[in-house]
Amino acid sequence: MTEQLAQLTVKHYKSDQKPIWCPGCGDFAVLACTHRALTNLQLRPENVVIVSGIGCSSRIPYFCKTYGFHTLHGRTLPVATGVKLVNPDLTVLAMAGDGDLFSIGAGHMPHAAARNVSITCVCMNNQIYGLTKGQTSPTSVKGHTTKSTPYGSISQPMKPVLLALAYGATFVARGYSSKTHQLADLIAQGIKHKGFAFIEVNSPCTEFNNTYDLLDTMVEELPKDWDTRDRAGAMALASTETKVHLGLFYKEERPAYEEMAKAFEKNVNAFDANAYLARFA
Amino acid sequence: MPKEEIIIRLGGEGGEGVISAGDFFALGSARTGYHLFTFRTYPAEIKGGHAWYHIRVGSKPVLSMGDGTDVLVAFNAEAYNNHIGLLNENGVLIYDPDTVTPTNGNFIKYPIPFNKIAKEDLDFLRGKNVVVTGFLAGLFGLDPSSLEGLIKSRFRRRPELLDQNLKSLYTGYEFSKKIEKADPYYLKPTERVGRLVMNGNDAISAGALLAGCRFFAGYPITPASDILETLAKEFPALGGVCLQAEDEISAIGSVIGASYAGMKAMTATSGPGVSLMTEFMGLSGMAEIPAVIIDAQRAGPATGMPTKLEQGDLNHALYGGHGDFPRIVIAPGSVEDCFYQIINAFNMAEKYQTIAVFLSDQSLSQRTQTMNKPSTAEIAIADRLRPTPEELKDYQRFSITDSGISPMSLPSEEGGMYVAPGLEHDEYGHVEDPMKSRVAMTTKRFRKMEKAQKELEAPPRYGADDAEIGVIGWGSTEGVIREAVEQAVEKGYKVAAIHPKVLCPLPEEEVGRFISSVRRVIVPELNYSGQFAKYLSATFAIKPIRLNKYVGLPFTPGEIFRKIEEVVNND
Known part of the structure; x- marks a missing residue:
């Protein structure tokens, strides 16, 4: 079967379902960049699985013509892990919101990162609970007034990039939905990365937390000569409150979990039930 | 007349080797050809607390712990005090006179200074339990060579301890020849038959492997962890993957992800874990993804009594989760059943593309029992329906x-x-x-259960043909109910029983026919609230007579027999 496959274009990855996001939502750009990344890598759509959680962002699999799994709130990574371990040849993306990854499902990412399963995890961070119409999120800034924090949020915001670095993720990047060229490139790099890749995307919510203007003043590219092996330096930059740095913070080569677990190697032994049971004779 | 069935209970301090002393004897007798049934209970602590082990061996099949005990081995005074009341008439008390001072009673006493033997004669205190094993073997006619092999394999990785343990075994054995035997219990040499001896968790693991399960994710929890440990050991050679997840939610999530990607997958846990997995049960129902959850039930709620038994999770298995979705609930009745029914659980989960909850419990998962060797070639394995090119x-x-x-x-x-x-x-x-x-989707999903129900195997009815009293049980109580019903029938009581294994969907036709054939229905179960009795009430509009035990221990046949007798007499 060496049949020449036609060149895949963005339309091959686009489903016929219309996104339900509000006008101006950053998630449109994340979706487009995902399509573009897949196109750039010329991945067969049937070999791609997009696993999501719950929230506005997690509707994304429905708008892609690939395999997909719209799971439960917070449970993106466990499901994605199961998919990847069973079939390591698949490209697995875990796409979810800040509530999914840093609130209800916050216990999963440390382990996914420590295992270094080859999953590209995209956090669509809008710093708000949009689908439930505007409550504070784990990444909302301190003092942020929302329906659930009428006197201002009194909790420190979580910093996704800093956490990913602390968890030992082997690929950590940040993009911005308004910088689509860079974002598509980061997602493509994340997919190519062997191991757990984490990409935070600032993806504003026009309806409940419109941060475009603020972000436009805060974003800054990582220094040109940035050393992506410098984890301590990356953590320092990720802790900055006054700037939102964009680009690849950190990258490390480490064997992926599915390789070490020898997941579903071909040509293994068949189960000899009689020999197995004879152990109990 | 030598008696060819013995019930032995060993009690002592946790960590003192009570369980392994019993285990050696039990496995040794099973490998010699005897039928075996054991029960163990131990404290939730690693060291200390009271542990006991209960063995019943016989030349005929043994289906329960039996009533009382024929032999009590008291490692310490606490064991003597706790269990002496259970010693049957003319039973045997074996005790260490340095730690136990028995009162006089209608039983035979063998004072054996185990501590002193181990410490002074052998200079190996840790071998005390093996001295006990050797002594029991000598006293009750078990060939010590059958135990030698077990001890060799147990200490395979600790060769420095092997010689001392073997010496302990034979010292105990020789000691038994020095006392004057006054009891009638003696296991005659039997023909070795091709039976297997394993515990419930072993049988579940073996059945899952045969069913084609090649992905497992789990979080350690008593009494289910053995399954995680076994599959972690076996999977690499078979190309499977075993994942110790960060919590039970993640475990079931990975299992469902794995199954979505095409692999037969399961997780094993106990009540607290199933509580956490509940939301995913609904996702399996909605997205129609097969998966198997083993729930080795233990006494709840919350942390409850983690090392003790209860049939307390039936409601959760049947009704847990928000919304309506089809599910399969299966409860095995014996170790042998664990093997066949876990295969059935996989087959049904695959065939009907939904969650299957498999309700074992502490007693069954950790019970060693003999079973006939399965004819593995005859076992049917089902796979999910796949689309045609069209x-x-x-x-x-x-x-x-x-x-x-x-x-x-x-x-x-x-x-x-x-x-x-x-x-x-x-x-x-x-x-x-x-x-x-x-509407179309909901009814489609539930139509699968109608089909599943039609394809169920009918649970066999046994007991008196003209029964007026019917006993219906579920799960690990199958053997003990059968023994009680057999006793009652022997006594001339008109009693019969059935014990469905698939509880959802329930084989309604057969169970309904059984219910209408009797005048009274007794439902024995190991919980307070009568979860199965209420399920039957709701399904068949009946009011069963309940027998509930919730102390954390199994039924004895006598408890069920007395209930039957009470119903007969009150009728």
Whole structure:
């Protein structure tokens, strides 16, 4: 079967379902960049699985013509892990919101990162609970007034990039939905990365937390000569409150979990039930 | 007349080797050809607390712990005090006179200074339990060479301890020849038959491997962890993957992800873990993804009594989770049943594309029992329905079919792309207009259960043909109920019983026919609230007589027999 496959274009990855996001939502750009990344890598759509959680962002699999799994709130990574371990040849993306990854499902990412399963995890961070119409999120800034924090949020915001670095993720990047060229490139790099890749995307919510203007003043590219092996330096930059740095913070080569677990190697032994049971004779 | 069935109870301080002393003797007798049934209970602490081990061996099949005990081995005073009341008339008390001072009673006493023997004669205090094993072997006619092999394999990795343990075994054995035997218990040499001896968790693991399970994710919890440990050891050679997850939610999540990607997958846990997994049970129902959850039930709620038994999770298995979705609930009755029913659980989960909850419990998962060698070639293995090339041309993952079963594509399959949805959806899995497809999809999902129900094996009825009293049980109580019913029938009582294994969908026709054939229904179960009795009430509009025990221990045949007798007499 060496049949020449036609060149895949963005339309091959686009489903016929219309996104339900509000006008101006950053998630449109994340979706487009995902399509573009897949196109750039010329991945067969049937070999791609997009696993999501719950929230506005997690509707994304429905708008892609690939395999997909719209799971439960917070449970993106466990499901994605199961998919990847069973079939390591698949490209697995875990796409979810800040509530999914840093609130209800916050216990999963440390382990996914420590295992270094080859999953590209995209956090669509809008710093708000949009689908439930505007409550504070784990990444909302301190003092942020929302329906659930009428006197201002009194909790420190979580910093996704800093956490990913602390968890030992082997690929950590940040993009911005308004910088689509860079974002598509980061997602493509994340997919190519062997191991757990984490990409935070600032993806504003026009309806409940419109941060475009603020972000436009805060974003800054990582220094040109940035050393992506410098984890301590990356953590320092990720802790900055006054700037939102964009680009690849950190990258490390480490064997992926599915390789070490020898997941579903071909040509293994068949189960000899009689020999197995004879152990109990 | 030598008696060819013995019940032995050993009690002592946790960590003192009580369980392994019993285990050696039990396995040794099973490998010699005897039928075996054991029960163990131990404290939730690693060291200390009171542990005991209960063995019943016989030349005929033994299905329960039996009543009382014929032999009590008291390692310490606490064991003597706790269990002496259970010693049957003319029973045997074996004790260490340095720690136990028995009162006089209607029993035979063998004072054996185990501590002194181990410490002074052998200079190996840790070998005390093996001295006990050797002594029991000598006293009750077990060939010590059958134990030698077990001890050799136990200390395979600790060769420095092997010689001392073997010496302990033979010292105990020789000691038994020095005392004057006054009891009638003696196991005659038997023919070795091709039986297997394993515990419930071993049987579950073996059955799962045979069923084709090659992905397991779990979080350690008593009394289910053995399954995680066994599969972690076995999978690499078979190309499977075993994942110790960060919590039970993650475990079931990975299992469902693995199954979505095409692999038969399961997790094993106990009540607290199942509580956490509940939301995913609903996702399995909605997205129609097969998965198996083993629930080795223990006494709840909350942390409850983690090392003790209860049949307390039936309601959760039947009704746990928000919303309506089809599910399969299976409860095995014996170790042998664990093997066959876990295969059934996989077959049904695959066939009907939904969650199967498998209700073992502490007593069954950790019970060693003899079973006949399965004819593995005759066991049917089912796989999920897959789409034909024709169906992939305009693939509908959730196509409406008569059976309710829709062909399931797998990632990397061209033309099969779809999104597995937690949202209500149409045939394609599209979610934009859920109310339009809600009724058709809900009824489609439940149609699978109608089909499953029609295909169930009828649970066999046993006991008196003209029974007026019917006993219906579920799960690990199968053997003990059978022994009680057999006793009652022997006594001339008109009693019969059935014990369905698939509890959801329930074989309603057969159970209903059984119920209408009797005047009274007794439902014995190991919980306070009568979860199965209420399930039967709701299904058949009957009011069963309940027998509930909730101390954390199994029924004895006598307890059930007395209930039957009470119902007979009150009638």
